[in-house]
Amino acid sequence: MSSRSPILVFGHLCPDTDSVVSALAATALLNGRGMSAVAAMAGPLTPESRFALSRFHLPCPEPLGSVSGRQVALVDFSNVEQGPPDLENAQITAVFDHHRCDALVAPRTPELWLAPVACCATLLSGLFRFYEVSLTPELAGGMLCAILSDTSQFKSSSTTAQDRRAAEELAGLAGIKDINGLGAELLAAKADISGCSMRELVLRDFKDFTMNGHYVGIGQLETPDSKPLISLKKELLAACAELVAEGKESVMLAITDLSREGSYILVVTPYPALFEQAFGQPLRDGCAWIAGMISRKSDMVRPLRLAFESVRS
Ligand code: MN
Ligand code: MN
Numbered sequence: 377m378s379s380r381s382p383i384l385v386f387g388h389l390c391p392d393t394d395s396v397v398s399a400l401a402a403t404a405l406l407n408g409r410g411m412s413a414v415a416a417m418a419g420p421l422t423p424e425s426r427f428a429l430s431r432f433h434l435p436c437p438e439p440l441g442s443v444s445g446r447q448v449a450l451v452d453f454s455n456v457e458q459g460p461p462d463l464e465n466a467q468i469t470a471v472f473d474h475h476r477c478d479a480l481v482a483p484r485t486p487e488l489w490l491a492p493v494a495c496c497a498t499l500l501s502g503l504f505r506f507y508e509v510s511l512t513p514e515l516a517g518g519m520l521c522a523i524l525s526d527t528s529q530f531k532s533s534s535t536t537a538q539d540r541r542a543a544e545e546l547a548g549l550a551g552i553k554d555i556n557g558l559g560a561e562l563l564a565a566k567a568d569i570s571g572c573s574m575r576e577l578v579l580r581d582f583k584d585f586t587m588n589g590h591y592v593g594i595g596q597l598e599t600p601d602s603k604p605l606i607s608l609k610k611e612l613l614a615a616c617a618e619l620v621a622e623g624k625e626s627v628m629l630a631i632t633d634l635s636r637e638g639s640y641i642l643v644v645t646p647y648p649a650l651f652e653q654a655f656g657q658p659l660r661d662g663c664a665w666i667a668g669m670i671s672r673k674s675d676m677v678r679p680l681r682l683a684f685e686s687v688r689s
Contacts, residue, residue, distance in 0.1 A: 379681060382412040383469055386440050388453035390582050391417045398451040398496040401439050402472050406449065408509030413449065415561040418460055422580055424525060427565035432517035450638055452496040457584055472496055475673065493558040494534040495526035498542040507537060517550035521562055528598060528634055529559040532634040532671040544556050563634065569597040572588040572607065574615035576631050587684035591625040596672050602633035606640055613662050632670055639669040654683035
């Protein structure tokens with residue numbers, strides 16, 4: 377590969393709005409610093425990210441092809457298991473992330489920008505200032521959408537003061553006066569399940585984790601009203617069971633109701649007791665309501681990891 381081929385900038389598999397918009401933002405940042413970068417995405421747009429791009433007239437990143445031998449910059453993830461399979465053969469030049477970083481394989485030292493904020497776009501908005509690269513109103517609007525999405529409209533326990541401050545600054549740049557109104561439009565787009573198979577719903581916003589040597593996959597659907605989704609509980613559980621039958625050890629789908637501020641969890645696992653221990657609720661037919669559970673990172677992954685790690689392997 378020629379040394380002139382641009383740095384490929386992309387987020388995790390099953391990209392969410394943050395992965396798509398932060399890829400565009402990091403690309404603009406790297407280009408603004410005189411590097412050559414191009415944005416890509418490791419999966420199709422979700423209804424929410426499609427809304428965010430069209431609302432702010434942003435281009436759609438190109439579909440990610442092979443990354444073998446390429447220079448890459450990662451946004452919104454830093455664990456190679458959440459990226460494409462040939463990522464280990466790429467040269468990671470930069471990482472911009474807000475998740476726990478525990479499986480990064482990078483032979484040469486990359487630029488590492490990690491911060492415990494709720495959204496990668498929050499971190500990037502600060503870096504535009506740091507590098508004195510100007511941010512377009514369009515990108516600012518897209519980044520505001522990413523923050524609204526990742527913080528579940530500031531209801532998630534992972535929300536920090538920096539996320540709120542960045543959202544206000546970006547709203548000013550984008551000319552958005554009603555942040556809550558934009559959040560409601562975004563959530564309506566996110567909750568659109570028309571024409572989707574049960575499997576597509578489980579996998580729409582799905583992440584793979586390894587907990588004490590055990591595989592756990594967690595999908596999340598956010599909605600202003602969980603009733604339509606909960607009426608599909610049996611079918612959604614069957615789709616989770618299908619993924620388990622294909623080799624995923626434990627699969628959980630969280631249906632997060634932002635009006636009631638909690639989540640229904642649907643779980644198919646050989647270790648139901650560990651899920652009950654993690655969330656303090658019995659599973660009935662593989663299902664439970666967990667009040668206050670909104671953030672995957674803080675309210676789902678963290679307690680589950682502790683439960684799995686409490687078992688001697
Ligand atoms: Mn993400
Ligand atoms: Mn994110």
